[in-house]
Amino acid sequence: MDRIPILKMGEYLLVTVQVDMHDRLAMTLQEDLADRIVKARARAVLIDISALEVVDSFIGRMLGTIAAIARVLDAETVVVGMRPAVAITLVELGLALPGVRTALNVEKGMEILRRSLGKSEGNGAEASVQPADVDAQG
Amino acid sequence: MPVASKSADLIQKYEAEILQDWVQAQMAAVTSRPDLMQKAELQEQSRVLLQSLTQALRSKADVADIKGPAWQEVRDFLGSISESRARQGFSPSETATFVFSLKEPVFGRLQRELAKDGPALAAEMWALTVLLDKLGLYTTEVFQKGREEVIARQQRNMLELSTPVVELWEGILALPLIGTLDSERTQLVMEALLTRIVETGASIAIIDITGVPTVDTLVAQHLLKTVAAARLMGADCLISGIRPQIAQTIVHLGVELGDVTSKATLAGALAVALQRSGLAITRSPQRPA
Numbered sequence: 001m002d003r004i005p006i007l008k009m010g011e012y013l014l015v016t017v018q019v020d021m022h023d024r025l026a027m028t029l030q031e032d033l034a035d036r037i038v039k040a041r042a043r044a045v046l047i048d049i050s051a052l053e054v055v056d057s058f059i060g061r062m063l064g065t066i067a068a069i070a071r072v073l074d075a076e077t078v079v080v081g082m083r084p085a086v087a088i089t090l091v092e093l094g095l096a097l098p099g100v101r102t103a104l105n106v107e108k109g110m111e112i113l114r115r116s117l118g119k120s121e122g123n124g125a126e127a128s129v130q131p132a133d134v135d136a137q138g
Numbered sequence: 139m140p141v142a143s144k145s146a147d148l149i150q151k152y153e154a155e156i157l158q159d160w161v162q163a164q165m166a167a168v169t170s171r172p173d174l175m176q177k178a179e180l181q182e183q184s185r186v187l188l189q190s191l192t193q194a195l196r197s198k199a200d201v202a203d204i205k206g207p208a209w210q211e212v213r214d215f216l217g218s219i220s221e222s223r224a225r226q227g228f229s230p231s232e233t234a235t236f237v238f239s240l241k242e243p244v245f246g247r248l249q250r251e252l253a254k255d256g257p258a259l260a261a262e263m264w265a266l267t268v269l270l271d272k273l274g275l276y277t278t279e280v281f282q283k284g285r286e287e288v289i290a291r292q293q294r295n296m297l298e299l300s301t302p303v304v305e306l307w308e309g310i311l312a313l314p315l316i317g318t319l320d321s322e323r324t325q326l327v328m329e330a331l332l333t334r335i336v337e338t339g340a341s342i343a344i345i346d347i348t349g350v351p352t353v354d355t356l357v358a359q360h361l362l363k364t365v366a367a368a369r370l371m372g373a374d375c376l377i378s379g380i381r382p383q384i385a386q387t388i389v390h391l392g393v394e395l396g397d398v399t400s401k402a403t404l405a406g407a408l409a410v411a412l413q414r415s416g417l418a419i420t421r422s423p424q425r426p427a
Contacts, residue, residue, distance in 0.1 A: 080372065084332030087370040088325070096366035103372035104339055 004029045006036050011043040012113065018051050026062045033066060037073045044113040045070050048106055050081025060095040067100040076116055080109035144262050145248060146195035152247050153188065159243035160184055167239060174226050183219055190215055201269035204276060216273060220280040230281040237274035301327050303334040310411045311340045316349030324360040328367050335373045342411040343368050346404050348379030358393040365398050378407035
């Protein structure tokens with residue numbers, strides 16, 4: 001496989017990484033994703049890496065870059081399904097991915113995206129998914 | 139290969155007398171511990187050691203090599219003595235002195251027997267000194283090894299004991315940390331926490347550091363690492379149980395906890411966690427009697 005498929009679902013783009021990422025593949029994904037966000041007018045990107053067993057510093061940085069690119073194109077990014085071992089590796093590598101939102105699984109990731117899109121549009125119906133206002137307190 | 143064959147014959151010849159002198163000397167010595175060991179037991183131990191020593195010496199075993207098979211019996215016996223004495227409360231030097239004190243009675247006999255043969259006397263004494271010193275040190279070694287095993291076992295137990303992850307509420311985990319955080323423990327704590335996050339699908343984890351004695355820059359770094367790893371798994375972390383003293387240390391050291399929410403008590407952190415999950419605890423209008 002020389003391309004990772006990007007699925008469009010309404011305003012969302014879904015990327016499920018099913019194979020071990022090598023650097024070339026990661027670069028291709030980054031370019032494809034930038035293109036698709038613009039073409040599809042996507043508001044949010046969800047990247048599922050639950051199948052990734054090994055993440056090196058390059059892939060870690062690439063995830064951060066993708067999130068930054070998406071942000072520039074006015075789209076939210078959430079990375080979901082990271083394995084414990086991968087999380088520990090990234091932290092030990094010093095890559096805590098500060099600019100990337102994360103969630104445990106696809107379901108929770110979608111919830112985060114739905115909530116943040118709903119909020120930015122001032123949509124009361126969307127916000128009622130989660131009654132508590134998360135960002136309003138410290 | 140230095141041997142002490144003359145001593146072997148001599149010890150065998152005067153075994154009873156040497157044993158008697160030896161036991162008496164041990165009882166009279168300042169290192170004697172009549173509170174820990176009866177005379178009968180001491181006599182028995184001395185007798186067995188003397189016998190196995192004689193046997194090894196008679197087989198012309200090399201006195202410089204107590205690791206050899208000829209000394210197996212002596213080593214085993216000394217090992218068991220060292221262990222049992224350590225349990226009884228003897229110090230390692232007291233146990234070693236037990237072996238060293240054999241020199242006096244044996245050397246006394248040697249001197250009388252070989253009074254006319256100076257070089258032979260010197261050779262025998264040298265051989266026996268080498269042997270007894272090594273055997274004495276061997277008891278210390280066994281003692282030390284026993285101690286090290288105990289320490290290693292306790293360390294393992296502590297690591298196992300110290301990483302419980304408890305589910306406080308649906309979607310809320312708590313990680314009560316007790317003791318100092320080093321990198322090895324951080325690794326274990328992190329693994330345990332992340333595994334539980336996957337198992338329970340929790341979105342909030344409370345790290346309670348009430349039991350952490352001091353928070354220096356290194357410990358703070360380890361804490362933040364755990365927080366970062368949990369965040370990568372999609373779980374927010376709160377830090378609770380910061381005692382007044384620790385708060386002062388953190389500020390004085392200039393430790394930056396970043397944007398991690400910290401609370402003084404676990405109760406406070408739980409309240410925040412419940413609020414973030416959209417839950418609230420209310421007082422029931424009718425209190426149970």
